[in-house]
Every structure is written in C-alpha cells, then in structure tokens.
Amino acid sequence: MSNTSKRMRALTATGAIVTVALVLAGCGARAGDDAAAAGSSAAASCVDTSGDTVKLGFLNSLTGGMAISEKTVSNVLHMAADEINADGGILGKKIEYVQEDGATDWPTFAEKTEKLLTQDCVAAIFGGWTSSSRKAVKPVVEKLNGLFFYPVQYEGLESSPNIYYTGATTNQQIIPAMDFLAAKGVKTLFLAGSDYVFPRTANAIIKLYAAKLGIKIVGEEYVPLDKDDWTSQVAKIAAAKPDFIFNTINGSSNVGFIKAYYDAGLTPAKTPIISVSIAEEEAPAMGHEVTGNFASWNYFQSLETDTNPEFIKSWKAYPNSSGVTSDPMEAAYISMYLYKALVEAAGSFDVDAVNAAAKAKPITFDAPEGKVTLDGENHHISKPGHIGRINADNQFDIVWASDKFIEPDPYLEGYDWFPADIRKQLTDAAG
Amino acid sequence: MTKKPWISLSGIGLFAVLLLTVAPLVLSDHWLNNLGKYCCWAIAAVGIGLAWGRGGMLVMGQGVFFALGAYAMAMHLTLETAGDRVPGFMVLYDPLAPLPMFWEPFRSAGFTLAAIVLLPVVVAGILGYALFKRRVKGAYFAILTQALAVALATLISSTIRETGGDTGLSDFKYFFGFVLNDPANRLMVYLIVAALLIVCLLVVWQFYRSRFGELLIATRDAEERVRFLGYDPANVKLVAFVVSALMASIGGAMFVPIVGIITPAEIGAAASILMIAGVALGGRASLFGPALGAIAVGWGQSSLGSTWPDGWTYILGLLFIVVILFLPNGLSSLPARFMRRARPKPPEPPAPAIAAVELEEVRS
Numbered sequence: 001m002s003n004t005s006k007r008m009r010a011l012t013a014t015g016a017i018v019t020v021a022l023v024l025a026g027c028g029a030r031a032g033d034d035a036a037a038a039g040s041s042a043a044a045s046c047v048d049t050s051g052d053t054v055k056l057g058f059l060n061s062l063t064g065g066m067a068i069s070e071k072t073v074s075n076v077l078h079m080a081a082d083e084i085n086a087d088g089g090i091l092g093k094k095i096e097y098v099q100e101d102g103a104t105d106w107p108t109f110a111e112k113t114e115k116l117l118t119q120d121c122v123a124a125i126f127g128g129w130t131s132s133s134r135k136a137v138k139p140v141v142e143k144l145n146g147l148f149f150y151p152v153q154y155e156g157l158e159s160s161p162n163i164y165y166t167g168a169t170t171n172q173q174i175i176p177a178m179d180f181l182a183a184k185g186v187k188t189l190f191l192a193g194s195d196y197v198f199p200r201t202a203n204a205i206i207k208l209y210a211a212k213l214g215i216k217i218v219g220e221e222y223v224p225l226d227k228d229d230w231t232s233q234v235a236k237i238a239a240a241k242p243d244f245i246f247n248t249i250n251g252s253s254n255v256g257f258i259k260a261y262y263d264a265g266l267t268p269a270k271t272p273i274i275s276v277s278i279a280e281e282e283a284p285a286m287g288h289e290v291t292g293n294f295a296s297w298n299y300f301q302s303l304e305t306d307t308n309p310e311f312i313k314s315w316k317a318y319p320n321s322s323g324v325t326s327d328p329m330e331a332a333y334i335s336m337y338l339y340k341a342l343v344e345a346a347g348s349f350d351v352d353a354v355n356a357a358a359k360a361k362p363i364t365f366d367a368p369e370g371k372v373t374l375d376g377e378n379h380h381i382s383k384p385g386h387i388g389r390i391n392a393d394n395q396f397d398i399v400w401a402s403d404k405f406i407e408p409d410p411y412l413e414g415y416d417w418f419p420a421d422i423r424k425q426l427t428d429a430a431g
Numbered sequence: 432m433t434k435k436p437w438i439s440l441s442g443i444g445l446f447a448v449l450l451l452t453v454a455p456l457v458l459s460d461h462w463l464n465n466l467g468k469y470c471c472w473a474i475a476a477v478g479i480g481l482a483w484g485r486g487g488m489l490v491m492g493q494g495v496f497f498a499l500g501a502y503a504m505a506m507h508l509t510l511e512t513a514g515d516r517v518p519g520f521m522v523l524y525d526p527l528a529p530l531p532m533f534w535e536p537f538r539s540a541g542f543t544l545a546a547i548v549l550l551p552v553v554v555a556g557i558l559g560y561a562l563f564k565r566r567v568k569g570a571y572f573a574i575l576t577q578a579l580a581v582a583l584a585t586l587i588s589s590t591i592r593e594t595g596g597d598t599g600l601s602d603f604k605y606f607f608g609f610v611l612n613d614p615a616n617r618l619m620v621y622l623i624v625a626a627l628l629i630v631c632l633l634v635v636w637q638f639y640r641s642r643f644g645e646l647l648i649a650t651r652d653a654e655e656r657v658r659f660l661g662y663d664p665a666n667v668k669l670v671a672f673v674v675s676a677l678m679a680s681i682g683g684a685m686f687v688p689i690v691g692i693i694t695p696a697e698i699g700a701a702a703s704i705l706m707i708a709g710v711a712l713g714g715r716a717s718l719f720g721p722a723l724g725a726i727a728v729g730w731g732q733s734s735l736g737s738t739w740p741d742g743w744t745y746i747l748g749l750l751f752i753v754v755i756l757f758l759p760n761g762l763s764s765l766p767a768r769f770m771r772r773a774r775p776k777p778p779e780p781p782a783p784a785i786a787a788v789e790l791e792e793v794r795s
Contacts, residue, residue: 029613101737106599204523421526
C-alpha cells in the first residue's frame, strides 16, 4: 500500500519535471519564423577592445594524431603575433592570445570555438587543419558571428561569411597538379587517399578533370586517417602499373604508405608520386625513399621571392621552431597579417566592419610566396601554383610554376568540366 | 540498500533543483551547454551504474548504444536541415546518387523517437539474451562489448557517404521544428536533458529499492545461489543490461542537439572507457555516484584539458588509480567514511560480499 503511494509520488514528481521543461519549450523560435530566429541568434558580441590590447584565439590540436602538424601552425601564429606586437600591434593594440587545444577531436573544436567566442571574447580565431575540424567550427562561428582564419589547403566547394581561407582551394593546388601531369604526358593515374572529407572530395574533382584531360584513373584506394598499413592497397597499385600516383593521404599515415611503396619495389623513376600533403616538414620523416617524388603546393622553402629569406630567417631563430618552413605554416603566417590588414582597412575589430572592408577594396599582403590578394566575395586569396621535386636534402626543386597568380575559385565556376547541376546541389546544400 | 527512502528522494529533489533552476540562472550559456553535454554522459553513466555497479556486468561498449541514439537523432536533424534535398556531405562524395534507403524513415520525427528507444532495446535484448543464456560473463563479456564499440566506430568511419565517416554529422539547424540557434531553444534542449537525467535517476532509484534490485545484487554477488533459489540470473541481468542500453541511447540522442556534432570518436573504445571511468570515480554501486562522476570527468576534460592539454589525461589516470586503490566504492563513499570515523565505535556492518568481488575484478 505505502509502496504504491510512494511510486505514485515518484511518478508525479517525474511528470512535474517534464512538464516544466516542456512549458519552457513554448518560447523559442520555430522553423519558418526566420525573422525571430535571426533577431535572437545575433547575440551581442562581448569583444572588448577599449583597452590597449585585443584578444585573439588560437585553436590547434596540441594533443592527438594531428598535434605533430598543428603545433607548428600554433608556433608560427605565435611568431606572427609577436612580430606584429613588436611593430606596434593592430590599430595600436597589442595582441593578447588565448591558446586552446582542439585535441584532434572535432566536437572539441566546436566546444572550444564557442568558449573562445563567448567566454574569452576573442575578436578572431586562427587555426584548424583537417577539413573535419573546419566543418565542426563552421556552424559555431556562423551562429555566433565570429571570425575563423583557416590556414590549410582544402577541397574547396565551401565559403562562409565567417571564415577566411588562406590555404589553397582546389583550383590552386589540385588543378595545377593535374595540368602538370597532363603536360608530362601522363596517361594513367592511381588515386590513394585518407578516408575523410578532403581526399574523397579532391578525388571526385580529379576524376572529373581527368576525364576532360584524357587521363585514365586505374584505381582508387582509401585508408582511415589513423591507420598506417597500406600493404594491400599498394599491392593493387603495383598490379595496376599507373604512370603516376596521386597521393591525398594526410598525416602520419603517409609514412606507412611510403614504406609499403618502397617494399613493393615501386620507385620514383618508374611510378612517381605527386602529393598534396607532404611538405618540407614531413619529408624527413619518410627517409630518402621519397627523394624524386613530387608535391604540389603554393609555397616552398626554396622559393625565391623578396620576402621569403626574411621569413625563413625569423622562423629558424624562433624558439621551438622545426627549422624548416612549409606551405601550411606560411599560410598561417599570412592569416595573421591578413587579419591585421583587414582590421586596419576597416578601422575596427567588428566582424561586419571587417567583412565590409574585405569587399570594399582589394586587401593585399607581401607574403613569402609573393603578393597575395584577398577576394572579398569568397574570402579566399590568390596564390601562385608550384610543383616541387624532393631532393636529397628533403627540400623541393621547383619544376613547374603557374604563369601568374591563380585567382581562388572554390566552386570551380570558371571550369566548364565541372557539372553545373553538382555545383547547384552543393550551393543549395550549403545554403 | 537505502533504509530511508526519503534521503535518496530528497537528494534527487535537490539535484533536480540544482540542474533545472540554479544552473540556468548562474551559468553562462557556454557552461550551461557544457553541463548539458556532461548530463548526456551522466544519463549513460546512470545506466552503467545499474548494469555494472549493481549487476556486476562490466559494460565496456556502451558507446554502441550511445551511437544508436546519437546517429538516429543526427540523421533526423540532418534531414530536417536538408529539407527535401540530399544532405550536403553526401553530394560531396557522390554528387548524383540518391539518399541511402536506411535514411528515408528518419525523416519522420515519430520514427526517430521510436528508433531511439526501440533500437537499443532490441539490440541489447538479442545480444544480452545470447550472452547471458550462454553464461558469458566477467572479462569475456567486457572484451566482447568493447570489441563491438570498436567495430561500430570503424564501420561508421569507413562508410563516409552513408554516415559522414570520421568527419561525423554536424551543422544541424532545427530540432523537431525549433531553431537550434535560438538561445531560448538551447535552454529548452538543456532542460530536456537535465529532466531526462532526473527521470533516469528516479527509475534506478525505484529499481534499487524494489525486489528486482535485491535480486540484481544477489546475482552479482552469488549468481549460482540465485540459480539454486529458482530464479534465472540470465533474465535478471538481461533486464538491467537492456535498461542501461536504453539510457545510453537516450544520452546519445540528446548529445546531438546539445553538442551539434557526432563523430565515431565519441562512441569508440576510448569514449566507452571514459564513460566507465566516470562511473568508477563517482562510485558505481551508489545512486548518485555514476552521474556525478560522469559530470566531474566531463568538467575536467573541458576545463583542466584547456589549462594543461598534455597533463589532463595523466591527472585522470592518476585519480582513477587512487580511487580504485583506496576508495573502491568511489568518491561518493567519502562522506560515509568520514561519518564512520567521526562516530565513536559504530557496530561494524557485516562485510559486504561486494568487497571480495571487487578485488577479484580489479585483479583480473
């Protein structure tokens, strides 16, 4: 008897709690009333620049599988901030940075983005490496109207009013690589990549362009980002005997791939590789087995520009530096200076003012790769295309260069072989 | 176990007041959202407390059930955001292919909610029946559940077009018709999670003081004796296992609108073990221990992980070792220990059978 009444009480309590929760449900915006949603979601920014400093957030994986690459980006961001501070800061305000760890975990990237924007009240965030991390950050910066500067080459087909992309989009790295292969007379190509957004999308684009160029794709293999064993996939490559291998593998999985490639008796002389993720930083880790293979980037340490020697010198002198410069770190370096130029053009740290300044007149920066110009509409920058060949010192000999800086075209609108219906589907899905 | 039900009940009441009224008033949006995330883990942890703490089944693969709920919810929210189009990430990988068949029913909100509840029940029911009737237990059961979590995470990672792969599913705009960006709606989602956690606590509280609760402990401590008394231990364990799976699924489902992204990393081996770690820290056999432990681990990850990115996992590991060695009943047994020490010579309670089992498990 008493047991039943207690049970009733427990049930009543449960009911009461659920009711309270659901009553509160009545007050939020619903799908359809977008005006209400827009009004309430544009939360007032808490960025405070009234003092003599401005807070910026650095979001890099300092732990986990990507730490090896992202620590370098974090380091070069610190270097750029120190340089700017020594030079008087941005709009006379010294940069005060808040470093967060993305921990190679995409939900952590989302959580830390929200923390940086709402708790630390930073004016802009710099960082990210994998496309997965960028895709986790994107909805958060869009929701909170923040700014995110992303420094790594990626698969394109994206643009956001809240993200600036200082790495290459596909038409600045993948397409130049394909043009180079076509010029070399390559007839057959094998695609090897890590199993995530960037390689999958890049290869979808490569297949479309290869059809146009008359290059035959003789195989396509993927291995998860955190797996190193490429033995069986490389056996398929050896059997297919392609003229070239297009490598979109990312991170340490490359070491396993190169080892399997070497073990299978493949050589750069007969079956060369063109990579889009192996730079000066990664090459030494693979040993001399990579010598003679190719990479497509915008920046190489061996580039001869006016600003590059100074950049290399500063980096070599910087504490904890790896001693070599590479494309992603150079793009991160650009991102900090690009932000400075944007804020100074806008005369304000306000996100909308910065975006308006980007559209108002071309923002440029004398980068180590040359003078880059920001496209205010798609938030990407112009870049030179380069193909390098790895030499015995793990540096790259430049073997091909685009005749001019390539304008960013993330949705490949200037390329007739890219089907319009796919572009429409993608823009619809993104919008 | 609890002689005075009002103590536990008022404890749940206090917890409810803290979560449902105090927290929303004192915490910033960011920390409230984080607390919501910890509550999702806490819901799963309450289930682990039931299955492991009371039932003696070391469920090392709750990520599987967490995933069932999470991906069912994420698929629904993805489709709600995409409208009648194919979700954007699928277009990236295979531009012109249609929506995979198994996604289609998740357009319906009713089907999704039913799936969140029924999928874990059916999967855990079949799995539990097969294992418990064959008397699979101890380390074999633990390894098997863990292997399932690894397998599922690998499967999701390798089916990038169907499930979003390693990148996961994210960028949800709506939650059953409510705009997710609206702060009022985010508060609502938080309150739903917090209320669900309270409901789960009430459910296990009811379990613990029922005859079933007694039987579950008896099964944990002396399965053979329970069998000789004429009960089938397999059925007792099955019920606890299914309920814990259901709770993990509910936690997973709410994780999606709260965090805004779900990836295989959140359900794999490491994530499943982290859920267990919280339960062990808090005290697996107690009512509040698992939930509080999960919230504490979540908080540690967010705040200590920010301060010492490299050091946080060591701190957690050290804490785990200290608790296992010196406080086998978790941090929630600390107050009782103090009270026992403070009072002069209380009559020693009869040595609980759990101590022996516990040592046995720690050693194995």
